[in-house]
Amino acid sequence: MLTESGSLICTLMHVHHNQLELRTNGKGLYEITENVQSKIKACGMRNGTVTVFVQHTSCSVVIMENADPTARRDLKEFFDRLVPEEADYFTHNSEGGDDMPSHIKMALTRTSETVPIVDEEMQLGTWQGIFLFEHRRAPHRRNISVTIIGEM
Amino acid sequence: MLTESGSLICTLMHVHHNQLELRTNGKGLYEITENVQSKIKACGMRNGTVTVFVQHTSCSVVIMENADPTARRDLKEFFDRLVPEEADYFTHNSEGGDDMPSHIKMALTRTSETVPIVDEEMQLGTWQGIFLFEHRRAPHRRNISVTIIGEM
Amino acid sequence: MLTESGSLICTLMHVHHNQLELRTNGKGLYEITENVQSKIKACGMRNGTVTVFVQHTSCSVVIMENADPTARRDLKEFFDRLVPEEADYFTHNSEGGDDMPSHIKMALTRTSETVPIVDEEMQLGTWQGIFLFEHRRAPHRRNISVTIIGEM
Numbered sequence: 001m002l003t004e005s006g007s008l009i010c011t012l013m014h015v016h017h018n019q020l021e022l023r024t025n026g027k028g029l030y031e032i033t034e035n036v037q038s039k040i041k042a043c044g045m046r047n048g049t050v051t052v053f054v055q056h057t058s059c060s061v062v063i064m065e066n067a068d069p070t071a072r073r074d075l076k077e078f079f080d081r082l083v084p085e086e087a088d089y090f091t092h093n094s095e096g097g098d099d100m101p102s103h104i105k106m107a108l109t110r111t112s113e114t115v116p117i118v119d120e121e122m123q124l125g126t127w128q129g130i131f132l133f134e135h136r137r138a139p140h141r142r143n144i145s146v147t148i149i150g151e152m
Numbered sequence: 153m154l155t156e157s158g159s160l161i162c163t164l165m166h167v168h169h170n171q172l173e174l175r176t177n178g179k180g181l182y183e184i185t186e187n188v189q190s191k192i193k194a195c196g197m198r199n200g201t202v203t204v205f206v207q208h209t210s211c212s213v214v215i216m217e218n219a220d221p222t223a224r225r226d227l228k229e230f231f232d233r234l235v236p237e238e239a240d241y242f243t244h245n246s247e248g249g250d251d252m253p254s255h256i257k258m259a260l261t262r263t264s265e266t267v268p269i270v271d272e273e274m275q276l277g278t279w280q281g282i283f284l285f286e287h288r289r290a291p292h293r294r295n296i297s298v299t300i301i302g303e304m
Numbered sequence: 305m306l307t308e309s310g311s312l313i314c315t316l317m318h319v320h321h322n323q324l325e326l327r328t329n330g331k332g333l334y335e336i337t338e339n340v341q342s343k344i345k346a347c348g349m350r351n352g353t354v355t356v357f358v359q360h361t362s363c364s365v366v367i368m369e370n371a372d373p374t375a376r377r378d379l380k381e382f383f384d385r386l387v388p389e390e391a392d393y394f395t396h397n398s399e400g401g402d403d404m405p406s407h408i409k410m411a412l413t414r415t416s417e418t419v420p421i422v423d424e425e426m427q428l429g430t431w432q433g434i435f436l437f438e439h440r441r442a443p444h445r446r447n448i449s450v451t452i453i454g455e456m
Contacts, residue, residue: 164316165319165453199319201451201453215415216410220396223404226404227408229393230408261411265415267416270321275321275449277360277361280359280415301453
């Protein structure tokens with residue numbers, strides 16, 4: 001808050017960078033909604049946007065139905081059928097059958113998502129959660145950048 | 153615009169949140185380009201970005217060809233064939249055959265889109281329009297958050 | 305940096321708009337990571353985000369594996385098989401067989417991507433590059449908007 005000789009009051013915008021680390025244990029969706037929300041509360045950003053950016057090319061970020069676990073299971077199953085591991089035309093497979101499919105599933109979904117913030121709360125709809133969508137079979141450590149821009 | 157003893161002139165950045173409500177009447181694309189543009193004009197944001205964020209998991213936001221209606225019809229038809237309602241492995245179907253396909257089509261497209269603003273105008277290409285992509289058969293009321301960040 | 309009577313020091317946020325022009329020569333991925341990074345260096349933005357927005361509906365922006373060219377070739381091949389040119393139900397084909405498939409591939413990928421910036425560097429993961437994904441056969445001139453928001 002900047003006050004100049006009592007006549008001007010304005011709120012300055014700021015940028016806050018945060019990192020999340022998540023350990024995954026096979027294909028599927030891992031919810032990170034609360035992890036992101038807690039970063040917003042921690043920096044006290046009242047009004048702005050948060051950008052969730054996953055720093056990998058074999059997993060994604062998606063906003064998905066957060067109430068029924070079967071919706072996430074069906075989503076994973078759809079992608080496994082749409083991008084089968086045994087496709088005979090893949091040439092990028094040095095890391096195994098789930099190597100190339102993981103990049104394709106990532107390109108079909110999202111690397112980042114930007115969500116509005118009002119009064120320190122993400123403006124998600126009732127059934128929206130933020131998820132990391134892991135496309136690899138083996139356990140992985142995933143880095144997610146959380147950038148908050150707005151007014152305190 | 154902040155002037156301090158005549159020596160410093162700088163433009164402060166601001167955040168403006170807006171809501172759009174749209175009533176849909178079955179699957180397909182509904183253009184919202186002018187609705188978004190009018191929010192920018194209304195707040196007088198000259199220079200920045202606008203983030204259009206749909207607060208649901210059974211519809212999407214997409215930027216699509218805005219001139220030929222057949223392009224939108226073919227897009228809808230492609231998604232209906234790619235994600236058929238009668239897939240026998242779906243278990244999340246309490247709201248009917250278009251329940252799980254709507255979440256999958258959402259994940260395959262986008263929940264938000266961020267567009268640059270210059271001189272109060274979105275910098276869309278000639279053939280780009282912003283559309284809500286409805287994936288449910290029944291009429292729905294859809295909430296869209298429009299966040300404008302930039303300089304006045 | 306704004307200093308007011310010695311008691312307040314704060315960094316003001318700014319918006320910088322830039323344009324990239326890229327000539328493509330057929331379907332496939334064209335890396336633009338360094339083009340975007342050089343725009344950040346040129347304006348000296350230290351801390352914030354960059355939004356890369358492609359102003360067309362027949363090409364996309366994707367973040368993809370940047371090390372092995374076969375990963376990009378397999379990605380292109382997957383999309384060519386997922387959205388075949390000869391689909392008999394397409395009605396939007398006035399510009400040829402790759403007309404409607406190019407819009408569908410665009411909707412399945414992304415029109416924009418937002419990447420965090422720390423110390424003038426995009427916070428991409430080790431294997432992440434930013435690519436324009438061209439979906440048309442013929443050579444095209446592509447316009448990409450690069451919007452940098454943050455603190456100097």
